[in-house]
Amino acid sequence: ATSPDVTQSFILKHEMPPLPSGSQWAVVWEYDASAEEWTRGMIAIQLESRPFASGALRSAYKLTTKMNPTLYTQAFYRDQHSQYEEGKKLNLRKLPRLFGPVDSTYVAKLSKTTVSFERYFEDVKMQMMCREYGIRYTANSPPKPVDFLSAWVIEVQADKGDHKLYGLEMYIDGEFKKLNSNFGSVFGDRNTPQSFSHFSYEASAHELIIVDIQGVDDHYTDPQIHTKDGEGFGAGNLGEKGMKKFIESHKCNPICIQLELPPIGIDLNDSRNMTRVIRGTMMLPDLKPDLDPKLDI
Ligand code: ATP
Ligand code: MG
Ligand code: ZN
Numbered sequence: 482a483t484s485p486d487v488t489q490s491f492i493l494k495h496e497m498p499p500l501p502s503g504s505q506w507a508v509v510w511e512y513d514a515s516a517e518e519w520t521r522g523m524i525a526i527q528l529e530s531r532p533f534a535s536g537a538l539r540s541a542y543k544l545t546t547k548m549n550p551t552l553y554t555q556a557f558y559r560d561q562h563s564q565y566e567e568g569k570k571l572n573l574r575k576l577p578r579l580f581g582p583v584d585s586t587y588v589a590k591l592s593k594t595t596v597s598f599e600r601y602f603e604d605v606k607m608q609m610m611c612r613e614y615g616i617r618y619t620a621n622s623p624p625k626p627v628d629f630l631s632a633w634v635i636e637v638q639a640d641k642g643d644h645k646l647y648g649l650e651m652y653i654d655g656e657f658k659k660l661n662s663n664f665g666s667v668f669g670d671r672n673t674p675q676s677f678s679h680f681s682y683e684a685s686a687h688e689l690i691i692v693d694i695q696g697v698d699d700h701y702t703d704p705q706i707h708t709k710d711g712e713g714f715g716a717g718n719l720g721e722k723g724m725k726k727f728i729e730s731h732k733c734n735p736i737c738i739q740l741e742l743p744p745i746g747i748d749l750n751d752s753r754n755m756t757r758v759i760r761g762t763m764m765l766p767d768l769k770p771d772l773d774p775k776l777d778i
Contacts, residue, residue, distance in 0.1 A: 678690060
């Protein structure tokens, strides 16, 4: 099968701890971006029945965890071949660090239209890959760290023995903002998101770029990757055309310069420009807030 198979058989096959009252079981899939591997576990959840928000494609529901997730198996869903295989090992271990404590609030995202199961796995994989780029960006000591929310796929039982998939991630309190689009638009005057997109382009040796930056402060979610060959990552992957749109609209800012990214949109061979960028007198979107972490916007 190209999509992982489902829950009930898993629950039946394994001895489960007692279900906390008022909750239901869900299978949770975690993606390890460096091993390119999916691992499956069980978690007790409470899922609200009405969405609290929605985007163009998905509705977002609040979800609370009622038990520490437990990982029962590993090495299942080898994504190079999009093949689902039962793992050889049967391990009982906690999901690593990524999950918050019991009773944490999460967001479960359900597609508004019928999409393949694969879509959910692809989206989570994309976000977890972006998370790795966020970690690499932050390792270069920019003024503010970038943190992509960890994401999972969960599988819950629905009516008539059916099951449903959702994307899952931590609920973030605060004002949710879109900071750039997948077609060259820039929203607001923050530097960090624009420099992060530029960073992803350089750090991948121009193989990809991460755009559609959105979230609360610099906790990002729901990104889009454009790849050089336009393959994978859903309909939002606009390939070279999307990359070109970013490059045409991007102007390097002081963070790009601090990170020594090859300049886009300004000629740094002209030493006057370098001075202007550093002094903040270059005609650029205003960047002060990102340079001084104490100043907030
Ligand atoms: P788009 O319209 O960008 O294609 P989408 O339909 O895929 O988006 P998301 O953007 O992931 O869906 O989520 C929809 C809405 O839910 C967001 O605009 C935001 O208001 C809210 N939301 C999403 N993720 C979170 C989160 N982690 N914490 C709090 N609110 C969130
Ligand atoms: Mg969105
Ligand atoms: Zn730049």
